[in-house]
Amino acid sequence: MLKLGVNIDHVATVREARYRGQTQGEPCPVEAVRITETAGAHGITAHLREDRRHIQDRDIWAIREAVTTRLNFEMANTAEMIDIATRLKPEAVCLVPENRAEVTTEGGLNVAGQIDAITATAQALGQAGIEVSLFIDPDPEQIEATARTGSPFIELHTGAFAEAYDDKAGRAAEIERLAKAAEQAKALGIGVNAGHGINYENVRALFAVPHLNELNIGHSIVSRAITVGLGQATGEMLEQMAGYDAG
Numbered sequence: 001m002l003k004l005g006v007n008i009d010h011v012a013t014v015r016e017a018r019y020r021g022q023t024q025g026e027p028c029p030v031e032a033v034r035i036t037e038t039a040g041a042h043g044i045t046a047h048l049r050e051d052r053r054h055i056q057d058r059d060i061w062a063i064r065e066a067v068t069t070r071l072n073f074e075m076a077n078t079a080e081m082i083d084i085a086t087r088l089k090p091e092a093v094c095l096v097p098e099n100r101a102e103v104t105t106e107g108g109l110n111v112a113g114q115i116d117a118i119t120a121t122a123q124a125l126g127q128a129g130i131e132v133s134l135f136i137d138p139d140p141e142q143i144e145a146t147a148r149t150g151s152p153f154i155e156l157h158t159g160a161f162a163e164a165y166d167d168k169a170g171r172a173a174e175i176e177r178l179a180k181a182a183e184q185a186k187a188l189g190i191g192v193n194a195g196h197g198i199n200y201e202n203v204r205a206l207f208a209v210p211h212l213n214e215l216n217i218g219h220s221i222v223s224r225a226i227t228v229g230l231g232q233a234t235g236e237m238l239e240q241m242a243g244y245d246a247g
């Protein structure tokens with residue numbers, strides 16, 4: 001069965017747009033954990049970014065408390081995040097590159113270019129009982145390098161696939177790249193997850209990629225929730241406003 005990890009970062013993005021610097025506000029990421037798990041999500045993903053633009057430190061601890069499935073903690077390979085992860089004890093960590101100027105995680109990790117640093121982190125997290133995954137482009141060199149770090153999982157970056165989706169030849173080429181990467185990882189004994197830019201329209205095209213364990217999906221699910229929920233939210237506000245007497 002293909003598993004779904006719901007990335008709830010953008011629930012916090014919406015809250016921070018109104019309540020930045022405050023210690024509470026809506027929408028609440030913990031409520032998002034409860035709702036998505038009740039709906040059948042197999043896991044929850046949250047990314048504590050260095051700039052704390054969406055998920056805050058208090059969120060990640062509250063999310064840890066609330067998650068009853070599996071918590072996949074996305075983080076950059078920094079001393080601060082390694083310290084948090086070893087205390088937080090998520091079921092999984094996905095190491096991602098972080099660049100302050102980016103809107104979201106843009107490219108995969110250059111594992112081959114920082115093999116020693118990533119190996120040390122993968123070993124430290126592995127020893128703490130955390131399953132490590134490296135977020136990489138579907139590139140043979142990066143998969144080979146992942147095997148050398150001892151990381152048990154990769155998360156294949158599906159951003160290029162999502163961008164090429166509307167172009168038939170481009171889509172086919174990206175699917176082929178992802179499929180070859182998944183085959184290579186499988187042959188090396190590495191588990192395969194995938195994520196970034198997956199939405200309701202393109203998700204089934206990924207059925208052509210073998211050996212997938214889990215898809216991590218955030219933006220499209222949070223966006224869809226806004227779209228399908230906006231009518232009800234408007235109706236509930238009108239109910240609250242009913243009965244006003246202007247005197």
Ligand code: PXP
Pocket residue numbers: 007009047074094096104105135155194195196197198216217218219220
């Ligand atoms: N996987 C990783 C490693 C990511 O960095 C992101 C984006 O935060 C996602 C999955 C989810 O991407 P999207 O929000 O486009 O579904």
